Amino acid sequence: MSLLVRVKNLRKYFPVIRGFWQRKKEYVKAVEDVSFSIRQGETVGLVGESGCGKTTVGRTILRLIAPTAGEVFFKKRSLFALEDEELRKTRKMMGVVFQDPYTSLNPRMNIQSIVGEPLRTHSNLKGLELQERVIELLGQVGLKEDALYRYPHEFSGGQRQRIGIARALAMDPEFIVLDEPTSALDVSVQAQVLNLIIELQKKLNLTYLFISHDLIVVNYIADRIMVMYLGRIVEIGSTDKIFNHPIHPYTKALISVIPIPDICQQRKEIFLEGDVPSPVNVPSGCSFHTRCPEAKEEVCKREIPILKDLGQEHYVACHLAKVES
Amino acid sequence: MREILLEVKELETHFFIYEGIVKTLNKIDFTIYKKETLGIVGETGCGKSVTALSILRLIPSPGKIVGGKILFEGQDLLKKKKEEMRKIRGSKISMIFQNPTSSLNPVFTVGDQLTAVIRNHQKVSKEEAQKRAIEMFKQVELPDPERTLQKYPHELSGGMQQRIMIAAALSCEPSLLIADEPTTALDVTIQAQILNLMEGLKEKLKTSILLITHNLGIVAKICDRVAIMYAGEFVEEASVEEIFENPKHPYSKGLLGSIPKTTQKGELKMIRGTVCDLLDPPSGCRFHARCPSSMEICQKERPGQAKMKKNHFVFCHLYNS
Numbered sequence: 001m002s003l004l005v006r007v008k009n010l011r012k013y014f015p016v017i018r019g020f021w022q023r024k025k026e027y028v029k030a031v032e033d034v035s036f037s038i039r040q041g042e043t044v045g046l047v048g049e050s051g052c053g054k055t056t057v058g059r060t061i062l063r064l065i066a067p068t069a070g071e072v073f074f075k076k077r078s079l080f081a082l083e084d085e086e087l088r089k090t091r092k093m094m095g096v097v098f099q100d101p102y103t104s105l106n107p108r109m110n111i112q113s114i115v116g117e118p119l120r121t122h123s124n125l126k127g128l129e130l131q132e133r134v135i136e137l138l139g140q141v142g143l144k145e146d147a148l149y150r151y152p153h154e155f156s157g158g159q160r161q162r163i164g165i166a167r168a169l170a171m172d173p174e175f176i177v178l179d180e181p182t183s184a185l186d187v188s189v190q191a192q193v194l195n196l197i198i199e200l201q202k203k204l205n206l207t208y209l210f211i212s213h214d215l216i217v218v219n220y221i222a223d224r225i226m227v228m229y230l231g232r233i234v235e236i237g238s239t240d241k242i243f244n245h246p247i248h249p250y251t252k253a254l255i256s257v258i259p260i261p262d263i264c265q266q267r268k269e270i271f272l273e274g275d276v277p278s279p280v281n282v283p284s285g286c287s288f289h290t291r292c293p294e295a296k297e298e299v300c301k302r303e304i305p306i307l308k309d310l311g312q313e314h315y316v317a318c319h320l321a322k323v324e325s
Numbered sequence: 326m327r328e329i330l331l332e333v334k335e336l337e338t339h340f341f342i343y344e345g346i347v348k349t350l351n352k353i354d355f356t357i358y359k360k361e362t363l364g365i366v367g368e369t370g371c372g373k374s375v376t377a378l379s380i381l382r383l384i385p386s387p388g389k390i391v392g393g394k395i396l397f398e399g400q401d402l403l404k405k406k407k408e409e410m411r412k413i414r415g416s417k418i419s420m421i422f423q424n425p426t427s428s429l430n431p432v433f434t435v436g437d438q439l440t441a442v443i444r445n446h447q448k449v450s451k452e453e454a455q456k457r458a459i460e461m462f463k464q465v466e467l468p469d470p471e472r473t474l475q476k477y478p479h480e481l482s483g484g485m486q487q488r489i490m491i492a493a494a495l496s497c498e499p500s501l502l503i504a505d506e507p508t509t510a511l512d513v514t515i516q517a518q519i520l521n522l523m524e525g526l527k528e529k530l531k532t533s534i535l536l537i538t539h540n541l542g543i544v545a546k547i548c549d550r551v552a553i554m555y556a557g558e559f560v561e562e563a564s565v566e567e568i569f570e571n572p573k574h575p576y577s578k579g580l581l582g583s584i585p586k587t588t589q590k591g592e593l594k595m596i597r598g599t600v601c602d603l604l605d606p607p608s609g610c611r612f613h614a615r616c617p618s619s620m621e622i623c624q625k626e627r628p629g630q631a632k633m634k635k636n637h638f639v640f641c642h643l644y645n646s
Binding site for chain 1: 368369468485512513514515517518520521539540541542543545546565566569570580581582583584588592594596599
């Protein structure tokens with residue numbers, strides 16, 4: 001499988017200007033030194049709690065936000081180096097589905113306009129041909145032709161999310177970033193939308209970056225999982241490795257406390273003390289050391305750990321992780 | 326025989342709006358025993374929050390409780406006067422809500438807010454109330470209680486705010502704590518801390534908890550019994566083991582089947598269709614249009630309660646002989 005997306009040392013800081021007279025600049029270090037790759041055809045899950053930077057990673061690699069530093073390669077071409085026409089051509093190959101089905105669709109545009117917008121921007125389709133393509137896309141997500149002239153408020157959350165997916169598929173993309181696509185939906189509706197997402201991947205040979213805080217959903221849909229904490233990736237591994245053999249203390253704690261809807265599978269919980277530190281004031285060394293149940297060494301406070309290769313495509317950023325034999 | 330704390334009988338709550346009457350709660354019955362955690366589970370709009378607010382008679386206009394009985398420690402809450410209900414709320418029955426930020430007043434310190442709750446229900450001096458507040462802060466494991474008393478809500482994280490809400494709710498040692506989606510707005514690791522705290526306090530103070538949630542994972546973790554709600558009616562009620570291992574109602578089965586399992590990867594089961602309109606609900610069983618096992622009687626008659634073994638109740642014609 002070839003590499004579709006490669007992210008290198010990505011960094012995104014948001015400036016915070018405090019004080020009327022002082023104008024003292026601080027930074028929200030949302031994404032710090034993030035590197036990973038996504039292979040063609042796979043689903044990579046990006047997980048973490050609120051504020052860890054996962055949504056910022058998703059938006060930055062699509063160049064919806066300008067990065068502070070780092071590079072993103074899409075099919076070996078540097079995304080941030082492209083301009084105008086070249087960027088437009090590359091954008092056709094990427095799609096995005098957002099979390100909130102209530103704010104991601106323009107309430108003043110009917111469904112034909114919403115799903116047709118990428119087609120009007122990137123292709124020469126007009127009139128009847130455009131409409132036919134929109135009907136085709138709606139059919140792929142299980143919606144009928146009568147949706148064309150209706151408005152978003154006439155649809156339920158699950159249906160709106162389907163419309164968002166149809167829009168993302170408009171230009172036959174190869175890669176789609178799904179940012180919490182089912183978090184705002186009820187469980188039974190979530191099942192419908194997840195089944196659709198999986199079916200479309202098989203049919204259209206899509207590659208997904210699936211961003212979510214819901215580990216049960218990510219376990220179900222992803223091939224590999226990346227865990228983020230305070231702007232950094234702390235562990236990468238196959239879904240089985242992350243779920244059943246986590247190495248990083250944060251991952252271990254996270255997995256141990258997922259509420260599992262099954263009586264027989266209750267795990268021994270690891271409770272983390274306190275709250276997540278502010279990304280404006282990231283702790284020194286390993287940013288997790290202030291809450292880590294295993295941080296004993298001085299090195300944890302002094303040095304930032306880098307992702308170590310433990311073999312079998314399992315990477316951990318922890319000073320205490322031992323390389324598996 | 327377990328002691329009953331709260332018994333709800335044929336509760337009916339309607340909302341009177343321009344378009345008509347929304348029959349949100351359709352004559353529901355349920356029981357909460359002493360020292361247990363009962364979970365009410367359902368999807369958005371099924372009526373679970375309205376159930377909680379009805380118990381405390383906090384239904385906002387245009388809603389109104391139009392029928393039924395709510396027997397708390399043997400007395401019907403629906404027959405109490407406003408003053409009597411005020412004395413019950415916060416002292417005998419307490420409630421915590423989903424979003425602690427909207428429950429806390431931003432212009433008062435958390436210490437002031439907690440002492441106000443205490444002094445509202447107990448005749449104590451300001452100093453005594455402060456001492457009690459510090460004690461409660463220690464019970465909910467808030468760091469540095471004396472300093473935290475002086476803080477304003479916005480200076481605290483979501484997890485800490487929810488701990489303060491729990492402290493306020495438990496300060497007068499209620500017999501029943503109603504928790505409406507208490508951890509939905511919190512991150513997973515913080516949620517775990519809060520649920521663990523609630524379980525610990527329940528044991529210590531011997532309080533019953535009515536937990537309202539859409540998350541079956543949380544139910545599996547901390548509930549003793551579960552009642553599943555659909556479109557304003559209960560469809561099934563059983564111990565937590567029975568619900569997960571032996572669900573009977575087609576909706577319960579559908580709900581459990583639509584959650585991804587960590588152990589197997591198959592296609593997720595879906596419940597076809599969408600929830601009925603509560604302004605104009607269908608006759609008979611409200612689930613019949615979406616039910617894979619629907620029969621003719623389901624469209625005509627509302628199913629009665631069928632008792633299976635092990636205190637497992639189902640409201641479904643499939644089981645009514």
